[in-house]
Amino acid sequence: METVFSRQIQEDVADLKSREKEPFAKGIADRIRFLRLLKEGHAERLADVAALLGYHLRTVQRWWQTYRAGGLAALLPGPPHRGASERITPEAWTGLRAEMEAGHIGSLHDAQVYLRDHWSIDYGIDAISKLFRRRKTKLKTGRPHHRKAASPAVQAAFKK
Incomplete structure (x- = not known):
């Protein structure tokens, strides 16, 4: 019909x-x-x-x-994405990653200060934490050393 x-x-x-x-x-x-x-x-x-x-x-x-x-x-297309876009630029993200790999950034606060001072991007600590989770990035730092046992001579003596 x-x-x-x-x-x-x-x-x-x-x-x-x-x-x-x-x-x-x-x-x-x-x-x-x-x-x-x-x-x-x-x-x-x-x-x-x-x-x-x-x-x-x-x-x-x-x-x-x-x-x-x-x-x-x-x-056919569904509703448009209504979320806010990230404030961090690809260049700022590359710079932040390079600083982290160089070992200059070891905490979320350090990342916050770096982004604010070098790129004029203000993120709160919780926002930086969520940014790292979204991008599957972790702050990797070495194991902490005791201040007295940090010298190579003391470490070598301990290993013997």
Whole structure:
């Protein structure tokens, strides 16, 4: 049965079925299923499709408006990333890593001071900790030595 919706949807049913089975997130597969149900004529109104898929009518209306405005390409991507971007630049990160590898930075406070003084980037200690966790970076330092046993002569004598 041909409906108003089925005439306005450019993609054919076979293409929509194959795209529906691709490994997408659940919401994107539902958007493709929404188009397929309209194209096949399983529903004559958007409210019927909303009931079949378990979404609110307003959500399905927004999907239809998005499809009509930009086609399938506009309907497929999920919501944009809304998180804040990192303040550290690639150059600052490279410089920080070089300082850490050289042994000049041994604590989060040292990293904070370096970024503030050399790159004018202000991070709190907790933010630097999270930055290192996101980038899978650990402050590697040598084992601490006792101040009296730090001389090579004392160490050599102890080993004998």
